[in-house]
Amino acid sequence: DTVLTQSPALAVSPGERVSISCRASEGVNSYMHWYQQKPGQQPKLLIYKASNLASGVPARFSGSGSGTDFTLTIDPVEADDTATYFCQQSWNDPRTFGGGTKLELK
Amino acid sequence: EVQLVESGGGLVQPGRSLKLSCLASGFTFSNYGMNWIRQAPGKGLEWVASISSRSSYIYYADTVKGRFTISRDNAKNTLYLQMTSLRSEDTALYYCAREYYGYKGVMDAWGQGASVTVSS
Numbered sequence: 001d002t003v004l005t006q007s008p009a010l011a012v013s014p015g016e017r018v019s020i021s022c023r024a025s026e027g028v029n030s031y032m033h034w035y036q037q038k039p040g041q042q043p044k045l046l047i048y049k050a051s052n053l054a055s056g057v058p059a060r061f062s063g064s065g066s067g068t069d070f071t072l073t074i075d076p077v078e079a080d081d082t083a084t085y086f087c088q089q090s091w092n093d094p095r096t097f098g099g100g101t102k103l104e105l106k
Numbered sequence: 107e108v109q110l111v112e113s114g115g116g117l118v119q120p121g122r123s124l125k126l127s128c129l130a131s132g133f134t135f136s137n138y139g140m141n142w143i144r145q146a147p148g149k150g151l152e153w154v155a156s157i158s159s160r161s162s163y164i165y166y167a168d169t170v171k172g173r174f175t176i177s178r179d180n181a182k183n184t185l186y187l188q189m190t191s192l193r194s195e196d197t198a199l200y201y202c203a204r205e206y207y208g209y210k211g212v213m214d215a216w217g218q219g220a221s222v223t224v225s226s
Contacts, residue, residue: 033212035151042201042216043151048209055214086151090211094167097151 128202
């Protein structure tokens with residue numbers, strides 16, 4: 001299975017720029033997607049196919065990368081962005097998720 | 107508005123069965139592939155199974171293969187997950203999710219989840 005590795009947690013101040021990384025154990029082409037999950041809520045699609053903004057998602061969110069290394073960037077970070085962010089690949093079977101990065105605001 | 111509403115969760119003993127349902131509304135259900143994804147308490151997300159729009163293609167995670175069955179009834183706008191031989195490690199919140207049309211494996215709408223607890 002394709003293992004996706006994310007750093008477990010980050011802490012940033014509102015107004016700053018934050019980059020959340022996701023490294024795949026093997027190439028996933030551009031089929032890397034990002035989800036936001038706030039406490040007690042279901043996940044929400046933010047970015048699909050590495051860099052495409054999902055409908056209704058603020059332009060503060062952006063994605064980049066290809067192959068095995070991908071990044072979700074939030075600029076500027078707002079208080080409401082406190083959440084866990086998951087990457088997910090769908091190039092290789094089975095579909096797999098990263099362990100999630102918990103973003104906390106200082 | 108796209109809505110996915112799961113039901114059928116609960117407390118079940120190890121080895122027993124349970125069937126989850128996911129009622130879809132706000133979109134043409136028969137045009138979309140669907141998925142089940144689960145999240146154990148305090149843990150990350152795990153893809154469980156997927157089914158194409160007309161049930162032609164069905165896939166399972168190795169952890170549930172042979173025990174779980176995904177199915178759908180397009181006339182009833184409903185997705186199902188039949189779970190048998192349940193184990194304690196199947197305890198999780200089970201989400202149904204719509205597959206973004208034309209993009210393999212992108213899940214663009216999620217339900218609120220159905221809680222399954224496997225315990226004696």
